[in-house]
Amino acid sequence: MGCGGSVSKEELAEELQVSERELQEERQRLKEKDDQIASIRDCLQKQLKSNEEASMRNAASTHSVEELSSELQARRADHSEALKTQREVLLGEHQQELVSVLQARDTALLRTLSDRAEQAEREVETHARIKREAVEKARAELGEKLSEATATGEAQLFRQRAEADAVEAELQSLRSQVGPLREERDQAAQALQEARLLLRSEQAERSSGRGQASLLEEHLVEAQREHLRAEQRHGDLQQHSRSQLRDLQNELQVRAEELRGKDAALQRRDAELAEVNSQLADLQGLFDEVNNQLQSECGRIERLQGAVSVCSRQSKELESLQGMVEESHRMLAQLREALEQERAERLRVSGLLEHEQQRTQLLLDVLKHFKEKLQGLTPQMLLSRLGVTDPKVLASGVGAGAALSALGLNGYCNSPAPFSGNSPAVGKVSLSPCPPVPRPHLPPATAAKTAPDSTPRPTPAMGSPFVGRANGPLDAFGAAYGHPGARSLSPEPAWLAASPALQHHPLSSFGACGQWPMYDSNYRNFE
Structure with a gap:
């Protein structure tokens, strides 16, 4: 442990020395930069002074003062920019x-010092603080030097502006002096013209009179004297202006040089x-390379983020699909x-x-059997069975009631049902001679009445063999039922009642269950 601590201290001391050397190099670079800035400032100041002197010398040249002042201002602005x-x-x-440089050094120091002991970290922090203080100093x-340089430059600019204002004031004074001289010259010329x-x-x-010759001669002498004085003044002014022009031309030449x-x-x-710009361009190329690398890294990070977002979206879609599959x-x-x-x-x-279907088949068999039985129950067949062979009696029907009463049809009609829905086949069952017969002599205008089971009963059609006629053979059949006129239909047997499942069966169109269909006079419907 002691050897490791000594080695770490030696390494820290070496790194501190290296950092101090780098700080010294940075300070030297700063000094060189300051010297460059100072030299550039001196050159610019000299240029400004020379430009101002040249502008002062060129003030009296062919260019006007306003153009020179504009040029001076433009050059000053260019140099200041x-x-x-x-x-x-x-x-x-x-x-x-x-x-x-500081960021690179700080990161390097932090990386190397992060793996070491706390004491080494404290020392590094102190040295880093010293570095920061030195950099801040x-x-x-540098800020103070720049502020001083800006202050000196501004002071020089103020002095140059003051000198330029003084030159402009002198020029204005010269112009003001030239103006009255020109006026005097004009006045002398006017006086000369007047004298002439x-x-x-x-x-x-x-020619008109000689008396005024003496006066005119005197006036002429005075006018000549005034003319001579005016010419002398004009010559003096010309000489003075020429000398000023020569001086201004000499100054202009000096300023041009x-x-x-x-x-x-x-x-x-x-x-x-x-040269400095070329160096800056080289540095800019390096910066561009670094920026390109950063942009490539940023693009890679963006692509990774896009892939992560796509994965998250796909995971959400997968969850939704799993939910849909479960549903x-x-x-x-x-x-x-x-x-x-x-x-x-x-x-x-x-x-x-x-x-x-079995029930319907049984019902069809029963109906077939009833049809066969009904074919043998016509009045002629009944009379023939009784032994009546006279055709007149058969035609008039006299004694039909007595014959029918003798046959005992009520017993046939009131006999119970031979079988129910659970009875055996039709061929093995002994059937009664006659099923229930509807009542004769039912008037045609009478509506269908309601049976005991609340089901409507149809009215027998006209021409039915069961509808009574006046003095017919079925009067006795109607009297056998104990009613002088029309009787109600007999109630349907319980064994003919339809089951609930057959209420909507296709065979229900054959008529209400337990009711007999309508026949014509010749029994053609059954045949």
């Missing part, structure tokens, strides 16, 4: 370099700036149960149908 841009670029580069010094006019007028007056020198210096500075399974189970129930119901209904 160039200075600001250069300053901002240098500051940005310096800050970026400092931040990048360096930044503060006076001379001409005097010469014209001399200075401007040429400043232009050469500016060209050199431009070349230096181009479909439940629905299929319900359908299976319903299908089984329907199958059981089908089996039950098929059994009921077979049972009802």
Whole structure:
């Protein structure tokens, strides 16, 4: 443990020395940057001064003062913008370099020191604080230097502006002096013209009179004297203006030479700036590569995020599909149960149908048997059975009631049913001679009456063999029932009652269960 602690301390000391060396190198770089900034500022200040001197010398040239002042202002603005841009670029580069270097060193130190003991971490933190303080001090010094440089530049600009204002004031004073001289010259020229006019007028007056010659000569002498004085003044003014023009031309030449020198210096500075820009372009290429790498990493992260989102969406869809599958399974189970129930119901209904088919077959057999029996119950057949062979008696029907009463049809009609729904086959059952017969002599206008089971009974049709006629052979048959006129229909037997399953059976159209169909006079419906 002791050896490990000593080795770690030695490594920390070496790293601290390396970091101190790097700080010294950074400080040297800062100093070099400050020197470059100071040299650039000096060059710009010299250029500004030279430009101002050249503008002052060129003020009296062919260009007007306003154009020179505009050029000066434009150049000042250009130089100030160039200075600001250069300053901002240098500051940005310096800050970026400092931040990048410090970040790299801090991350390296943190990675190496995170695996070590707490004491080593504390020492590293103290050294990091010292580094940060040094960097902050360096930044503060750099800010102070920049503020001082900006203050000096602004002061120089103010001085240059004051000098330019003074030059403009001198030019305005010269212009103000030239104006009255021109006015005096104009006045002298006007006086000379007036004198000439006076001379001409005097010469014209001399021809008219010589008395005024002396006065005119005096006026002429005075005018000549005034003209000489005006010419002298004009010559003095011309000489003074020529001397001023010569001085201004000399100053203009000197300023032009200075401007040429400043232009050469500016060209050199431009070349230096181009070199700096090329270096900046190289650095920009490196920054572009780093940015491209960062963009590629960002794109990869975005693709991963998209894949994660797609997976989550697919998982949600899978869950929804699983829920739908479970619901479909439940629905299929319900359908299976319903299908089984329907199958059981089908089996039950098929059994009921077979049972009802058997009942209907039995009913058809019974009806067939009744038809055969009814064919043998006509009045002629009954009389022939009684031994009456006279055709007149058969035609008139006299004594039919007595004959029928002798036969005892009421006993046949009131006999019980030979079989029920559970009876054996028809061929093995002894049937009664006659089923219940509807009452004769029922009036045609009478409506169907209600049976004891509340089912309507049909009215016998006209022409039926059971409908009585006046003095017919069936009067005795009606009297046998104990009613002088029409009797109600006999109640239907219980063994002919239909089951509930046959209420809607197709054979129900044959008539209400337990009722007899309507016959015609010749029994053609049954045949």
